Amino acid sequence: MDLAPVPGFTTARRQRLDANAWIDQLAQARAAGARLGALWASDARATEGVFRVCVVVQQSRALDWLELALPAGGPLDYPDISGLFPAAGRMQRAACDLLGVRATAADQRPWLRHAWPEGLFPLRADAAGTVGESPTGPYPFVSVAGDGVHEIPVGPVHAGIIEPGHFRFSVVGEKVLRLEERLGYVHKGIEKRFESFPATEGQRLAARVSGDSAAGFSWAYCMALEGLCGGEPPPRALYLRALALERERLANHLGDLGALGNDAGFAFGLSQFAHLKECLLRTNAEIYGHRYPMDEVVPGGVMHDLSSAAAGLVLRELDALTAQLARLDAIYTDHPGLQDRFVGAGRVSPELAARLGLAGLAGRASGQAFDLRTDCPAPPYDRLEVRMVTRNEGDVAARVAVRFEETRVAIELCRRLLHELPAGAIRVPLPAPRSDRPGLGLVEGWRGPLLVALEVAGDGRIARCRPQDPSWHNWPALEHAIIDNIVPDFPLINKSFNLAYSGHDL
Amino acid sequence: MLKILRVIARSGLRSEPLPAPDADRLPDQRLHEDLRMLLGRALCIRQVDAGSCNGCELEIHALGNAYYNLEGAGIRFVASPRHADLLLVTGPVTRNMREALLRTYQATPPPRLVVAVGDCGCTGGIFGASYASCGAVANVLPVDASVPGCPPSPTAILQVIVDLVRARHR
Ligand code: SF4
Numbered sequence: 001m002d003l004a005p006v007p008g009f010t011t012a013r014r015q016r017l018d019a020n021a022w023i024d025q026l027a028q029a030r031a032a033g034a035r036l037g038a039l040w041a042s043d044a045r046a047t048e049g050v051f052r053v054c055v056v057v058q059q060s061r062a063l064d065w066l067e068l069a070l071p072a073g074g075p076l077d078y079p080d081i082s083g084l085f086p087a088a089g090r091m092q093r094a095a096c097d098l099l100g101v102r103a104t105a106a107d108q109r110p111w112l113r114h115a116w117p118e119g120l121f122p123l124r125a126d127a128a129g130t131v132g133e134s135p136t137g138p139y140p141f142v143s144v145a146g147d148g149v150h151e152i153p154v155g156p157v158h159a160g161i162i163e164p165g166h167f168r169f170s171v172v173g174e175k176v177l178r179l180e181e182r183l184g185y186v187h188k189g190i191e192k193r194f195e196s197f198p199a200t201e202g203q204r205l206a207a208r209v210s211g212d213s214a215a216g217f218s219w220a221y222c223m224a225l226e227g228l229c230g231g232e233p234p235p236r237a238l239y240l241r242a243l244a245l246e247r248e249r250l251a252n253h254l255g256d257l258g259a260l261g262n263d264a265g266f267a268f269g270l271s272q273f274a275h276l277k278e279c280l281l282r283t284n285a286e287i288y289g290h291r292y293p294m295d296e297v298v299p300g301g302v303m304h305d306l307s308s309a310a311a312g313l314v315l316r317e318l319d320a321l322t323a324q325l326a327r328l329d330a331i332y333t334d335h336p337g338l339q340d341r342f343v344g345a346g347r348v349s350p351e352l353a354a355r356l357g358l359a360g361l362a363g364r365a366s367g368q369a370f371d372l373r374t375d376c377p378a379p380p381y382d383r384l385e386v387r388m389v390t391r392n393e394g395d396v397a398a399r400v401a402v403r404f405e406e407t408r409v410a411i412e413l414c415r416r417l418l419h420e421l422p423a424g425a426i427r428v429p430l431p432a433p434r435s436d437r438p439g440l441g442l443v444e445g446w447r448g449p450l451l452v453a454l455e456v457a458g459d460g461r462i463a464r465c466r467p468q469d470p471s472w473h474n475w476p477a478l479e480h481a482i483i484d485n486i487v488p489d490f491p492l493i494n495k496s497f498n499l500a501y502s503g504h505d506l
Numbered sequence: 507m508l509k510i511l512r513v514i515a516r517s518g519l520r521s522e523p524l525p526a527p528d529a530d531r532l533p534d535q536r537l538h539e540d541l542r543m544l545l546g547r548a549l550c551i552r553q554v555d556a557g558s559c560n561g562c563e564l565e566i567h568a569l570g571n572a573y574y575n576l577e578g579a580g581i582r583f584v585a586s587p588r589h590a591d592l593l594l595v596t597g598p599v600t601r602n603m604r605e606a607l608l609r610t611y612q613a614t615p616p617p618r619l620v621v622a623v624g625d626c627g628c629t630g631g632i633f634g635a636s637y638a639s640c641g642a643v644a645n646v647l648p649v650d651a652s653v654p655g656c657p658p659s660p661t662a663i664l665q666v667i668v669d670l671v672r673a674r675h676r
Pocket of ligand 1: 208211557558559560561562596597598623624625626627631632655656657658
């Protein structure tokens with residue numbers, strides 16, 4: 001079997017297999033402990049007369065891109081892999097909505113398609129651009145029968161300032177027997193939109209896949225693109241990218257720690273952490289000219305350099321943050337009311353987490369010791385020896401503890417990045433990207449691994465771009481985490497995962 | 507408890523004055539008066555994410571921190587559209603959210619104000635209109651004011667709300 005290197009992420013290899021070999025190899029990978037990165041499909045009829053189904057699996061440093069070709073004229077069915085990797089179920093349903101390739105799975109309900117006509121596959125090259133609306137009718141939720149069981153539908157518009165999605169609880173009294181999520185409300189056609197962008201500008205859209213992960217996704221995109229161009233950003237740019245990514249981690253962790261306190265009835269936590277986060281955002285405005293690193297990572301490097309005065313400002317801010325974080329951590333730890341709400345709530349055991357493939361921060365709080373910055377670090381992380389944070393309890397308290405500790409690790413990393421910041425250019429011009437193979441970028445965002453698979457057409461436009469957020473892996477686990485908890489604890493448990501809607505719905 | 511009080515004392519007061527209106531630099535006090543005369547109470551806002559990337563939500567959240575002193579200005583976020591005077595709508599409106607947005611609008615008692623937030627809310631932004639997106643909020647609802655930016659800062663959002671309420675009052 002020929003193994004092709006995948007530009008972008010150096011330890012990735014790509015193979016084209018037939019259906020039997022594909023499923024065999026995935027089963028072997030699973031048995032050996034591999035984790036699912038992503039599953040998506042693409043329309044390669046123009047070049048090869050096929051639809052492609054691609055899966056990326058990761059096993060410590062090795063990434064395998066396993067590809068299946070479905071001839072355009074034939075049946076567009078392929079083997080269901082959700083038995084091996086449960087999170088693949090919804091990815092398969094999405095691939096069916098977008099391209100009409102069908103996994104042979106029991107659940108054939110549409111996932112992202114709520115309002116466009118059946119039989120319209122928007123990611124096919126020949127799909128019409130705009131179409132009339134055609135609501136798909138009521139969604140067949142799985143219902144739970146039994147004495148005293150009733151359903152509580154929530155959303156898509158929620159009471160707070162959060163993204164839209166629908167939750168269907170089956171409860172007895174206050175206790176949750178089952179939760180079924182329905183997502184896709186903020187599906188805005190991002191993957192199709194990518195195809196109207198020149199490859200050199202796709203990072204702007206990647207940054208807006210999920211606004212809270214702007215630095216992460218734009219970096220993953222640029223990593224894939226730079227691989228295809230055969231160019232590399234200068235060392236200073238890599239350090240500044242890592243600084244932007246770690247600052248994004250800090251901002252989100254601080255925001256979540258405050259919101260988690262608030263959801264447990266401790267408004268003091270929200271006001272204190274919101275204050276710390278606001279300071280960070282204001283410093284961003286000074287160093288990036290923007291409160292969020294939306295357009296900081298660009299092909300070939302970064303947008304803004306950091307003066308030594310600005311580096312001093314950031315370092316002083318980190319000192320203040322360290323001190324205040326220690327005080328707040330002590331208060332959270334000693335507060336009996338908070339701990340009472342946190343401990344034991346929304347538990348995902350390490351065994352369940354392993355079976356479901358729980359990723360990123362939530363995974364590490366359930367004993368899944370995976371962090372790209374440690375497992376297969378791309379520069380500059382290969383020089384930074386990132387300390388991975390894990391807990392085994394898998395409850396809200398563990399997800400809070402991981403956030404506190406990862407905040408400290410991110411502060412240490414920022415200090416180190418600033419102290420060791422190499423001199424030199426912050427951006428280099430890139431050669432034209434190759435169009436004969438796909439590229440891959442992978443970055444450990446604050447929520448978890450962010451993957452971008454990228455194909456560029458001969459004219460320099462994006463032919464296909466698949467951004468994969470870890471929320472795809474973790475949403476199904478939330479359905480398990482809530483079982484046997486009470487409905488009023490749902491906001492707290494949900495917040496402790498803080499999964500993306502936009503990053504998932506695309 | 508002592509620890510908590512100490513942290514509160516150390517953080518100090520962070521609230522900043524309200525943004526002054528562009529045209530005539532009225533004292534901040536005037537907004538409170540405007541709100542009271544217009545509504546007889548606080549201005550109640552319901553936020554609706556109709557398809558945003560969540561970047562705009564980050565800034566609307568930030569609006570609630572101590573620096574912007576929203577409640578001090580007589581502005582409140584409410585959970586139900588039935589209690590709202592103003593809808594703050596983000597995102598390009600996705601086709602999958604169009605109906606939920608319209609229902610939220612219909613549930614809001616008139617006279618209701620609609621503010622479109624972010625480049626996406628204003629024009630469809632980077633996502634535009636497509637098989638999945640209706641584009642700008644104005645393509646779906648009558649919009650009274652809009653706040654460009656990607657995402658717009660809390661101050662920019664606050665400024666537009668303040669100006670809109672003042673203009674309505676005049
Ligand atoms: S305006 Fe920018 S931040 Fe707001 S939803 Fe659109 S892309 Fe996201």
